[in-house]
Every structure is written in structure tokens, then in C-alpha cells.
Amino acid sequence: MLPPQGAILLIDKAEGWTSHDVVAKARRALGTRKVGHAGTLDPMATGLLVLGAGPATRLLTHLVGLDKTYTATIRLGSATVTDDREGETLSIADPGAVVSLAADPARIAAAVADLTGEIEQAPSAVSAIKVDGRRAYDRVRAGEQVELRKRPVTVHAFELGEPRPGVATGADGAEHPVIDIEATVQCSSGTYIRALARDLGSALGVGGHLTGLRRTEVGPFSVMGVTSTEQLVEGRIGALAEPAEVATALFPELRLTAEQAVDLGHGKRVEVDPETQPDAKLAAAVAPDGRLVGLVEVKQGRTRVVTNFPTPDAGAPGGVREGEGSA
Numbered sequence: 001m002l003p004p005q006g007a008i009l010l011i012d013k014a015e016g017w018t019s020h021d022v023v024a025k026a027r028r029a030l031g032t033r034k035v036g037h038a039g040t041l042d043p044m045a046t047g048l049l050v051l052g053a054g055p056a057t058r059l060l061t062h063l064v065g066l067d068k069t070y071t072a073t074i075r076l077g078s079a080t081v082t083d084d085r086e087g088e089t090l091s092i093a094d095p096g097a098v099v100s101l102a103a104d105p106a107r108i109a110a111a112v113a114d115l116t117g118e119i120e121q122a123p124s125a126v127s128a129i130k131v132d133g134r135r136a137y138d139r140v141r142a143g144e145q146v147e148l149r150k151r152p153v154t155v156h157a158f159e160l161g162e163p164r165p166g167v168a169t170g171a172d173g174a175e176h177p178v179i180d181i182e183a184t185v186q187c188s189s190g191t192y193i194r195a196l197a198r199d200l201g202s203a204l205g206v207g208g209h210l211t212g213l214r215r216t217e218v219g220p221f222s223v224m225g226v227t228s229t230e231q232l233v234e235g236r237i238g239a240l241a242e243p244a245e246v247a248t249a250l251f252p253e254l255r256l257t258a259e260q261a262v263d264l265g266h267g268k269r270v271e272v273d274p275e276t277q278p279d280a281k282l283a284a285a286v287a288p289d290g291r292l293v294g295l296v297e298v299k300q301g302r303t304r305v306v307t308n309f310p311t312p313d314a315g316a317p318g319g320v321r322e323g324e325g326s327a
Contacts, residue, residue: 002030005292005309006054007240008063010226013041013049017229025232026051038063038218039189044086047215048223055310056243062250062282062295062307065189066219067156072185072210074197076101076108077178078168079207083124083194089171093206098177101204102165108181109160111203115196116158120150124194154188158196180211220249243309244292247284254283254296254303261287264294267305274301282306 009030011022019040027035030053038050038060047070052060077098080087101107125148161182167175185193194210201208216223227238254277260270264285277283277298285293285303294308 002032002054003240003242004055005243006032006034006052006056007242008056008059008246009051009053009237009240010221010223011049011051011232012223012226012228013046014229015046016043018043019049022049022229022232023051025229026053029232029235029237030054036060038066039068041215042084042213044084044210045213045215047213048218048221048226049215050218050221053240056246058307058309059243059246063219063246066250067186067188068191068215068219069184069186069217070193071214071216072183072193072197073212074181074183074200074208075168075178075211076163076181076201076204076206076208077176078170078209079198079201080209081125082209083192083198084210084213087209091207092170092176095177097206098179099165101206102163102177102179105163108163108200108204111200112158112160114203115199116155118152118154121153121192121195121199122150123148123192124198151190153191155191155196156186156188157184159184179206242292244284244286244290247292247295248286251282251284251295252278252280254280254285254298256285256287256293258288261285261291261293264296264303264305265308267308269305270303272298272301272303277301 009026011026013019013022019037023035023037027033032054034055034057035051035053036057038052041047041049050060050063052058052063075085078092079090081090164180166178166180168178169175185191185196187193193213197208197210225238227236231238254272256264256270263270279300280298282295283298285296287293292309295306296303297306
């Protein structure tokens, strides 16, 4: 049963599922239409999808921007329209160039270093970003040439395993050499891992695309031990995290008195001791009974409500708009 303030549910999404598919199944399993997610995963990708249900959907706005960690398989030696294995091949590198690159891991490492830190990245042309009112992927599928503007992202870590030389079969049936590399990427929200694979291949002069992607972490949340999509379909829901538990894991906790909880619940500003409650852009205001009253800004001993949560006897208005998220 869904708690009165709703809950955050962590799902290990299987390959082939869209994020919308997962939301639809969660609505049925949890018995509520008020379900959203904090950042999509492509159907090809697997791993952690963070859902909010009931009033807890109000938290999703504050979860979308969390850093994320992925494991990926990058193929060097060919480029595709979608920057992943599902798109048509755009180019195949000269076999000699790929063989030479496979023998020079230091060159690959140098190119990876250039894609680490604060960088400017052009999202994949088949992303959900809108161009003049239409999704970029719709324009690409209609045969249009789409080039999205670069935007700042941060790649905190981009670590590669040992390159594995191999062969792949092209559209004409001919085999050509490729290099497959396992990678772990820690990055800011809005970073496209497909674009990293594309840009790495471009920098090395051989083309590159993604053949596998798994999201393993979103902020403090891990994919280990969470509800699988198979369990979700069967209605076997794992642990549901209540809003107070999630909010205090992300933000400083502000413990309220019973009177302060009532006032804050009505949107009023409350006074707090600046000696024990330092300034914070966001703090989790928690009632004496452990209920999350809201997320507040604390400045010079006074609070300002940023996001309020319903009291046990009050309903909450609708959920949040589903985010578009990263690859």
C-alpha cells in the first residue's frame, strides 16, 4: 500500500522497455495514476530508473539534476546515425587505422582525458530535445539533418578498461576490424553517454558508437537490490522510500516543533536558530512525527518554502512533468 505522502521507488529497467512502459506498469502495481520519473533511459539502456508515486512526485523536480554513473561499452571503428548500435551505419574506418589504434592505448587514454572535466557537448541528434517545436529524433527520422547546439556538462570520471580488438559485420556483409572498450562514466545530469562515444571515436579519427549502456547510480541511489521490471510486472514491489527518508539523504535536515510544522505546512515562514541551523539553499523540514513537511530555503534564521508536502489529511495536486533525461 502506498504511504500517505507517496513514495520513491527504484527500478532496474530491462532492455527494450521505455521509461513510459515502466511508469505505466508502476501505476498499475501501486494503484495510482500519479507516477513520474526523474530522468529517462533509452530502450536500449538498462539500469536505475527513479520513480515517484503519489504526493512524492513533488520530489522528482529535485532529483532530476543529480549526478549519474553509467557503465558502457564503446565500439571504435564505425559511426552510426543514432550514436548507438540501433542506428544505421554512417561510416566505417580504414582497417589499418583501427589496427594501429588498437596497438596504441595511450592515444585512446589521451582522447578520453580531453573528454573529462567541464566540457562542451552536442547532444545526440536523436535525443528528445525540441528543435522549433519538434523532437530532434522526429526530425532525424523524417530525413532532416539535425545539429544541436553544444551545452556545458561535467564528466567527473571517464575510465576505460582494456581495449578488445574484434570484428564487426557491416551492412554489406563484409567484416571490418573494431575495438570494444568497457567504460565507467560519472557525470552531471544532461550528459549524453552516446555523445561521449561519438566524440571519442571522432577525436581518434575512426568513428565510435555505443553498444551497451547501464545506469548504476543516481545521486546516492544504487541499482543494487532494487525492484526489477519482471518483479514490477508481477506486482512484487520492493522497498518504498518515503519522502522524508529521501529528502534527508539529499539535503540537510531541519527538525521542526509541532507548531512550526503546522505553520510551515500553511506556507508561513518560521524562525530557526541560526547557530544550530546554518543557511541552506534547500533543507528537508521534518515534523516531530517524522513526516516531511517541505523543502525550504534557510537564510539568516528564517525559512522560505520551496516545495510543500501535504499533511496526512490533505491531498496533493498532480505530479510533475516527466523529464527527458540523458542517454
